Amino acid sequence: MLAQRTAFALRRLAATSSAPLRRNIASSAVVRQQGIEKKIKTFDQIKTKEDLLGPGAAPGTVPTDLEQATGLERLEILGKMEGIDIFDMKPLDASRLGTMEDPIVVQSFGEEQYLGCTGFPVDSHETKWLTVSKDRPYERCVECGSVYKMDYIGQEDHGHDHHGYEEPKTFADYVRPEYTARFPAAKQ
Known part of the structure; x- marks a missing residue:
């Protein structure tokens, strides 16, 4: 009913409008x-x-x-x-499940990258946002178990001090070293 009233009102306004034709803004x-x-x-x-x-x-x-x-x-x-x-806004490779031996690689110019996992097969779960960084290049989705790895392709650090900033600790910092030894570039 509301759509009919709106359409009727628009027809009435269009029929009575005597404004001269204006040039389109886009043109x-x-x-x-x-x-x-x-x-x-x-x-x-x-x-x-x-x-x-x-x-x-x-x-x-x-x-x-x-x-x-x-x-x-x-x-x-x-x-x-x-x-x-x-x-490089193309979607990540979702044709397979990433593993520790063969992770899905995400290239980044920055030292930290956010990525969204929608599962394997595609769209099998809600988007889970993951963070990979230069210090922690591997991340595993908690929902589907797919593993992602950040490949840092930016410029190497030029000696700039980040004014004493220390990255906040997460549960990954408290994993025993013997459990992380099998992961290629895990933080010790």
């Missing part, structure tokens, strides 16, 4: 972008951090994402414009 953004494309660097032209600063909008106009984005957001937008997925 105006495309027209404006064509005028500034000479200022915007392409993905291949990005070499330094300074290249990741957008040109900004002309005074009195609303900036587009391409004009105002900076840093990683700008790099992602420029990559998507050229069909490059810079953050």
Whole structure:
């Protein structure tokens, strides 16, 4: 009943509206972008951090994402414009169950990575969020038992002190050493 009333009200408004046709907002953004494309660097032209600063909008106009984005957001937008997925957002391999001998590998540029396990076979349980890190590269899903391993591909530490930060302890820190000896890179 509510949908019928809403549809009737919209028809009535459309029939009585005498406003002139306006140009579509999306098409105006495309027209404006064509005028500034000479200022915007392409993905291949990005070499330094300074290249990741957008040109900004002309005074009195609303900036587009391409004009105002900076840093990683700008790099992602420029990559998507050229069909490059810079953050590798494809799903993890869910065609098999990861084991300690053959874990499902997750590559990461950061020292810590969050991943969601939906089980094996796929979607056999609710998403369980797991954390793998450079210090603890292996993690096992508590629901299905699948094992994941983080492969750190980022830059090696350049000697920067993290101001005395110590990672909080978890139950994994209290496992006896003889139980962790069979795991390849377990923390001792």
